[in-house]
Amino acid sequence: MIIATSQLTKRYGNQLALDDLALEIGEGEVFGYLGPNGAGKTTTIRLLLGFLSPTAGSARVFGRDAWRDSVSIHRRVGYVPGEVRLYDYLTGAELLRLLSRLRRVECSAQWEELAQRLQLDLGKRIRAYSRGMKQKLGLIQALMHQPQLIILDESTTGLDPLMQQELYEILRERKQDGATVFFSSHNLSEVEKLCDRVGIVRGGKLVALESVADLQQRKVRRVEVVFADGVGGAAVELPNATLTAQRGRHFVFTVRGSIDSFVKSLAQLAVEELTIEPPGLEERFFEFYRDDA
Amino acid sequence: MTLTLISKTLREHRATLIACMLALVAVALLVTLSFRAFGKMYESMLSVMSPAMMTAFYGGTLVGVNAANGWVMAAFVHPLVLLVLSSFVIAVATRSLAGEVERGTIDILLACPLARAQLVVTAAAVMVGGLIILLSGLFAGTAVGAALAGSAREVDFAALAWLTVNLLALFLAVSGYSLLFSAINNERGRATAWSAGVTAGSWFINLVAELWDKLQPLRPLSVFHYYQAQPVIVSGQPSIRDLAILCGVALVSFAAALVVFRRRDLATV
Numbered sequence: 001m002i003i004a005t006s007q008l009t010k011r012y013g014n015q016l017a018l019d020d021l022a023l024e025i026g027e028g029e030v031f032g033y034l035g036p037n038g039a040g041k042t043t044t045i046r047l048l049l050g051f052l053s054p055t056a057g058s059a060r061v062f063g064r065d066a067w068r069d070s071v072s073i074h075r076r077v078g079y080v081p082g083e084v085r086l087y088d089y090l091t092g093a094e095l096l097r098l099l100s101r102l103r104r105v106e107c108s109a110q111w112e113e114l115a116q117r118l119q120l121d122l123g124k125r126i127r128a129y130s131r132g133m134k135q136k137l138g139l140i141q142a143l144m145h146q147p148q149l150i151i152l153d154e155s156t157t158g159l160d161p162l163m164q165q166e167l168y169e170i171l172r173e174r175k176q177d178g179a180t181v182f183f184s185s186h187n188l189s190e191v192e193k194l195c196d197r198v199g200i201v202r203g204g205k206l207v208a209l210e211s212v213a214d215l216q217q218r219k220v221r222r223v224e225v226v227f228a229d230g231v232g233g234a235a236v237e238l239p240n241a242t243l244t245a246q247r248g249r250h251f252v253f254t255v256r257g258s259i260d261s262f263v264k265s266l267a268q269l270a271v272e273e274l275t276i277e278p279p280g281l282e283e284r285f286f287e288f289y290r291d292d293a
Numbered sequence: 294m295t296l297t298l299i300s301k302t303l304r305e306h307r308a309t310l311i312a313c314m315l316a317l318v319a320v321a322l323l324v325t326l327s328f329r330a331f332g333k334m335y336e337s338m339l340s341v342m343s344p345a346m347m348t349a350f351y352g353g354t355l356v357g358v359n360a361a362n363g364w365v366m367a368a369f370v371h372p373l374v375l376l377v378l379s380s381f382v383i384a385v386a387t388r389s390l391a392g393e394v395e396r397g398t399i400d401i402l403l404a405c406p407l408a409r410a411q412l413v414v415t416a417a418a419v420m421v422g423g424l425i426i427l428l429s430g431l432f433a434g435t436a437v438g439a440a441l442a443g444s445a446r447e448v449d450f451a452a453l454a455w456l457t458v459n460l461l462a463l464f465l466a467v468s469g470y471s472l473l474f475s476a477i478n479n480e481r482g483r484a485t486a487w488s489a490g491v492t493a494g495s496w497f498i499n500l501v502a503e504l505w506d507k508l509q510p511l512r513p514l515s516v517f518h519y520y521q522a523q524p525v526i527v528s529g530q531p532s533i534r535d536l537a538i539l540c541g542v543a544l545v546s547f548a549a550a551l552v553v554f555r556r557r558d559l560a561t562v
């Protein structure tokens with residue numbers, strides 16, 4: 001196992017930040033770690049990196065204790081914090097040179113390639129970078145030394161959609177090379193695109209741990225339909241759908257799982273307007289939490 | 294400790310180091326050069342200072358100390374010199390640990406294979422190195438100023454060198470507890486306030502205790518109590534006890550900073 005935690009618990013005074021976390025992540029796996037803000041995602045990551053000491057339980061990375069052996073673990077880890085904060089008096093290239101020297105690894109070819117792919121000018125002072133550019137620089141410093149474990153803490157925030165796609169592509173390539181990715185996010189859709197398995201944390205507790213395939217079976221969509229006159233009654237019986245609101249001919253459904261049978265049944269009815277939305281994040285989380293609570 | 298970390302830390306404090314160096318050299322030159330204009334008034338100036346006031350600033354009365362030595366000593370106890378040296382060590386100490394945590398840059402730094410102890414030792418090394426450079430500047434400025442003022446032959450430079458060593462020991466102690474406060478805190482401002490407060494309080498207690506008997510018992514608690522210029526200049530050697538106490542405070546504080554910073558949780562602010 002690349003990451004293994006057992007009864008991992010962290011308290012800040014009376015506040016329980018992480019409760020009894022048991023997690024195993026294997027080599028080459030892309031693991032999505034989902035949860036709303038304050039759920040315990042960053043606390044988990046900081047425990048894995050040895051920035052925090054556990055109140056109880058253990059966290060092991062590459063078979064070593066994350067707190068005691070953090071220096072040797074960090075040789076093989078790349079980490080991007082949620083909010084990338086860097087030495088703004090340096091240029092991008094100077095920062096990468098500093099970090100590669102601290103790592104005692106020559107990786108200028110890798111950082112140049114990554115900068116090209118992420119379209120980042122390394123010659124500018126970091127203080128002149130936008131938030132997205134800092135995020136890119138954070139990603140480059142985490143990836144440049146070809147780490148065996150990549151830990152990303154909500155790292156796509158601030159990247160434009162094209163750069164997000166490029167990052168996903170880079171991570172897929174790293175996975176093919178055998179790297180493990182721990183991908184913390186509160187964005188379910190990006191986790192679906194990228195990850196093999198997903199853990200959902202809420203209030204410091206792991207409330208779900210499942211494969212993305214299983215997750216997709218439990219997807220929930222919001223569908224709005226305006227029917228022609230006289231079909232309102234039939235609409236209530238649509239497969240996989242729960243009627244959540246109705247105003248005259250305007251129906252709002254929540255569709256769980258496959259939408260195929262729902263759409264096929266709907267096609268039998270006279271529809272004036274149809275809107276199928278990916279549900280809001282809160283609604284999705286709520287669904288998961290309600291099911292697992 | 295790595296050379297890369299030291300060069301990064303030095304780069305961050307380059308401007309502060311240069312500014313402090315210029316300030317110290319300027320004070321040393323101004324004080325010693327003023328001997329040419331006011332040196333003849335030395336005796337009459339001593340007559341208007343109370344012995345207690347002299348002891349408070351110099352650690353002993355200047356009566357019997359030759360004018361040139363008495364004059365250069367003023368540069369070594371000058372509040373501006375003490376302020377500049379304090380500012381330098383507090384700036385390095387607080388930016389290196391609490392400052393890194395506050396800015397969040399500690400995450401990127403410690404994600405590298407670096408032991409936390411390396412950060413503490415690097416900060417200590419930069420403070421010690423910086424102090425040696427600054428005090429060399431103070432000493433050199435005093436020597437040049439004395440030469441220009443025509444008082445160099447009368448100045449006991451060997452004794453002045455020992456006084457410089459004593460001053461180094463004093464600011465090693467200030468560096469030590471400032472680094473400890475930095476290791477404890479998540480916010481640079483708070484670490485700076487603690488360090489500056491203790492240093493200013495310590496200086497004040499040492500000064501006022503000489504003038505107000507009721508505070509005398511507190512004087513040994515002040516690090517400035519162990520930096521007495523007059524006895525060093527008069528005897529030509531420092532008090533081994535004073536040096537040992539100051540170095541002891543420095544070593545214990547550095548060790549405590551090391552232990553605290555290695556064991557504490559690092560949560561960004």
